[in-house]
Amino acid sequence: xxxxxxxxxxxxxxxxxxxxxxxxxxxxxxxxxxxxxxxxxxxxxxxxxxxxxxxxxxxxxxxxxxxxxxxxxxxxxxxxxxxxxxxxxxxxxxxxxxxxxxxxxxxxxxxxxxxxxxxxxxxxxxxxxxxxxxxxxxxxxxxxxxxxxxxxxxxxxxxxxxxxxxxxxxxxxxxxxxxxxxxxxxxxxxxxxxxxxxxxxxxxxxxxxxxxxxxxxxxxxxxxxxxxxxxxxxxxxxxxxxxxxxxxxxxxxxxxxxxxxxxxxxxxxxxxxxxxxxxxxxxxxxxxxxxxxxxxxxxxxxxxxxxxxxxxxxxxxxxxxxxxxxxxxxxxxxxxxxxxxxxxxxxxxxxxxxxxxxxxxxxxxxxxxxxxxxxxxxxxxxxxxxxxxxxxxxxxxxxxxxxxxxxxxxxxxxxxxxxxxxxxxxxxxxxxxxxxxxxxxxxxxxxxxxxxxxxxxxxxxxxxxxxxxxxxxxxxxxxxxxxxxxxxxxxxxxxxxxxxx
Numbered sequence: 133x134x135x136x137x138x139x140x141x142x143x144x145x146x147x148x149x150x151x152x153x154x155x156x157x158x159x160x161x162x163x164x165x166x167x168x169x170x171x172x173x174x175x176x177x178x179x180x181x182x183x184x185x186x187x188x189x190x191x192x193x194x195x196x197x198x199x200x201x202x203x204x205x206x207x208x209x210x211x212x213x214x215x216x217x218x219x220x221x222x223x224x225x226x227x228x229x230x231x232x233x234x235x236x237x238x239x240x241x242x243x244x245x246x247x248x249x250x251x252x253x254x255x256x257x258x259x260x261x262x263x264x265x266x267x268x269x270x271x272x273x274x275x276x277x278x279x280x281x282x283x284x285x286x287x288x289x290x291x292x293x294x295x296x297x298x299x300x301x302x303x304x305x306x307x308x309x310x311x312x313x314x315x316x317x318x319x320x321x322x323x324x325x326x327x328x329x330x331x332x333x334x335x336x337x338x339x340x341x342x343x344x345x346x347x348x349x350x351x352x353x354x355x356x357x358x359x360x361x362x363x364x365x366x367x368x369x370x371x372x373x374x375x376x377x378x379x380x381x382x383x384x385x386x387x388x389x390x391x392x393x394x395x396x397x398x399x400x401x402x403x404x405x406x407x408x409x410x411x412x413x414x415x416x417x418x419x420x421x422x423x424x425x426x427x428x429x430x431x432x433x434x435x436x437x438x439x440x441x442x443x444x445x446x447x448x449x450x451x452x453x454x455x456x457x458x459x460x461x462x463x464x465x466x467x468x469x470x471x472x473x474x475x476x477x478x479x480x481x482x483x484x485x486x487x488x489x490x491x492x493x494x495x496x497x498x499x500x501x502x503x504x505x506x507x508x509x510x511x512x513x514x515x516x517x518x519x520x521x522x523x524x525x526x527x528x529x530x531x532x533x534x535x536x537x538x539x540x541x542x543x544x545x546x547x548x549x550x551x552x553x554x555x556x557x558x559x560x561x562x563x564x565x566x567x568x569x570x571x572x573x574x575x576x577x578x579x580x581x582x583x584x585x586x587x588x589x590x591x592x593x594x595x596x597x598x599x600x601x602x603x604x605x606x607x608x609x610x611x612x613x614x615x616x617x618x619x620x621x622x623x624x625x626x627x628x629x630x631x632x633x
Contacts, residue, residue: 197257199228205243213245216337221495223256224249254308263296279510286541309501328353349556362575374532377572379524431529438569442633500539594628
């Protein structure tokens, strides 16, 4: 492991302080009443009352739902570590509840911290953004083909937005942005009794960590950003960087197939096979499991298998699609009916309660409150598609297209993109894979430049979306920082670990 430089001492009684720290934001709930979780009594669940609109702390409130597991070695306990889930749309409660889910955290970390996570506002059990399922089922195709389809997508988005606003409780729909979540996170810190925050954000959860560092730099003890999101990009840069990092991961998969006999496609021309499959999807005659695969759906299914990465399973999947020589299996249906559940970054699914079976969740509305990704018209959109295709000739339908399409016609967000301005004195730890299919290494280096001396970027030289579960070396580096307040030397890295899935 790379040499480390100590930036502070941590005692067993609790987290290191950094001088006087103000209390919780005005209007925050004061405590969390923990109880055994209904689904898993080995974990504790609780709720924290917070304002819907932090600008009006005396107004409507809702309960932010949390879960935790207490430190397994109370005598060596450092404090509470809050995990920020990704998405938007991922449940932090589900990350904690269920013993198998805790594999995300090392035994060493669990011995020293109470591990706490939460469902962000608008997600899961925390007053979710709800919309009519009939409207969600009518979502237009992700990839727009002409001006008429562009106009129809804008009209649909506006209709859906009005419907979601009407069906989301407590008026929370217009206050689901990450800046509002930053105040929620500080209320969690205070309710846990922590003078300063220990935080690990993953993927979209890194945006929460970045903006917390901007708003409350003096309240940070340790803050990890894993698989870093760069919130400074406009439409063009957002699309091309997402396409480039997905293409890079696909290139790595092809290279593995060339060198490994474990690949079901070893010895064949993987790119030629992929070209045939993509052409079949573009013609509308590629299906899998009885469902037609549009080009976008096919790209996202590949992307999901690049997350861990699962190269062996990806090769078997592509081999299976091409078995009959035409790239089609099962029952064929006509046309692109829009993103399937497997292709969605935040799947719309029926509400879990029996009271409102006609409502589903829609975390894209959260994304659209954090990003302004304007596209003027179909000509502008088509130019972006051509640029993406030049950047990523194989992966020319990246999942980022769904984010852009879902936000067409959205109003100016409350939390638009900007370059970070952080003035904290304790260094933040960024950690990223070089070959991440979703949060590209270029995003991490960009954020590191924005943070300057306030951050250290640690590199995992391998593959996959995230580093902590990919490499024992990277895991030790993160744990050393969270537990002992040590950061790696600038430029430090961990070697790649060959995937087995």
